[in-house]
Amino acid sequence: MLQSNIFGKRKWYVLALIAGLLLFQTACATASKQPVAQQEPASAVAHEEKHWGYTGDVGPAYWYTLDPAYAIAKDGKAQSPINIVTGDLVANDALQKPVLHYHETRFEVENNGHTIECLPIHDDENYITIDAQQYILQQFHFHAPSEHQIDGVYADMEVHLVHKDAQGNLAVVGILIRGGQENVLLRELFTKLPKEVTSEETLVHLEGLIDLSGLFTGNDETMYRYDGSLTTPPCSEGVKWSVAVQPIELSAAQITAFKTLYTGNNRPVQNLHDRRVFLARE
Numbered sequence: 001m002l003q004s005n006i007f008g009k010r011k012w013y014v015l016a017l018i019a020g021l022l023l024f025q026t027a028c029a030t031a032s033k034q035p036v037a038q039q040e041p042a043s044a045v046a047h048e049e050k051h052w053g054y055t056g057d058v059g060p061a062y063w064y065t066l067d068p069a070y071a072i073a074k075d076g077k078a079q080s081p082i083n084i085v086t087g088d089l090v091a092n093d094a095l096q097k098p099v100l101h102y103h104e105t106r107f108e109v110e111n112n113g114h115t116i117e118c119l120p121i122h123d124d125e126n127y128i129t130i131d132a133q134q135y136i137l138q139q140f141h142f143h144a145p146s147e148h149q150i151d152g153v154y155a156d157m158e159v160h161l162v163h164k165d166a167q168g169n170l171a172v173v174g175i176l177i178r179g180g181q182e183n184v185l186l187r188e189l190f191t192k193l194p195k196e197v198t199s200e201e202t203l204v205h206l207e208g209l210i211d212l213s214g215l216f217t218g219n220d221e222t223m224y225r226y227d228g229s230l231t232t233p234p235c236s237e238g239v240k241w242s243v244a245v246q247p248i249e250l251s252a253a254q255i256t257a258f259k260t261l262y263t264g265n266n267r268p269v270q271n272l273h274d275r276r277v278f279l280a281r282e
């Protein structure tokens with residue numbers, strides 16, 4: 001009797017531990033590949049992500065209150081996203097747009113409770129070169145509506161391709177998305193968006209390969225570049241932002257498929273302070 005009692009207690013302990021781990025994993029999924037945890041000093045790596053969202057008292061205006069580690073969301077002078085004012089752009093011949101090295105790649109798809117995120121199965125096949133530094137693709141994910149504004153106007157959605165260099169520095173490429181033709185490259189993805197928050201076991205594996213350079217077809221113009229931050233907690237700065245000048249299109253059905261899961265997962269635009277936005281050359 002005593003034996004089974006002890007076993008019973010142990011079992012509950014184990015179950016509670018598993019439940020706790022699952023909760024932690026779900027709540028913290030954004031941080032998994034999103035950058036920052038790895039960027040912080042070792043002492044902060046185990047820092048548990050606080051629950052945050054896009055509305056109410058865990059919304060963007062309150063992120064800085066949720067954790068001292070998020071203070072920069074309020075105090076930072078180089079926060080993202082921003083309104084890109086095309087009349088104020090600074091042409092800079094010394095500043096190149098990122099050189100893209102994307103290949104046909106297999107992705108798995110996660111619903112992390114904040115967005116839909118696609119992770120390359122093999123981590124090092126896709127990279128960009130920016131300012132002579134190589135940044136490897138970590139994941140790409142979506143916001144609706146867009147996070148960046150162009151001349152004060154939001155697009156229907158925005159995709160962020162998040163890259164990291166060997167030192168843990170981040171470079172994100174953003175592309176605005178508007179309604180139009182079906183995006184064939186993302187067809188399978190948008191028919192298989194995981195409706196519930198996923199776990200390791202319920203990640204969706206796409207069968208087809210995606211070559212992300214296809215997202216830039218017809219986008220031969222230069223890119224906007226500026227220094228910014230993560231647009232989700234902890235909103236760490238030091239992120240090199242490149243935003244494509246040309247938006248891409250998704251069909252109304254594809255946009256609806258995403259917005260059914262996430263609408264309003266965009267942080268409001270932040271003060272530019274003394275930053276400038278550059279038009280980078282080819």
Ligand SMILES: [Zn+2]
Binds near residue numbers: 141160231
């Ligand atoms: Zn994003």
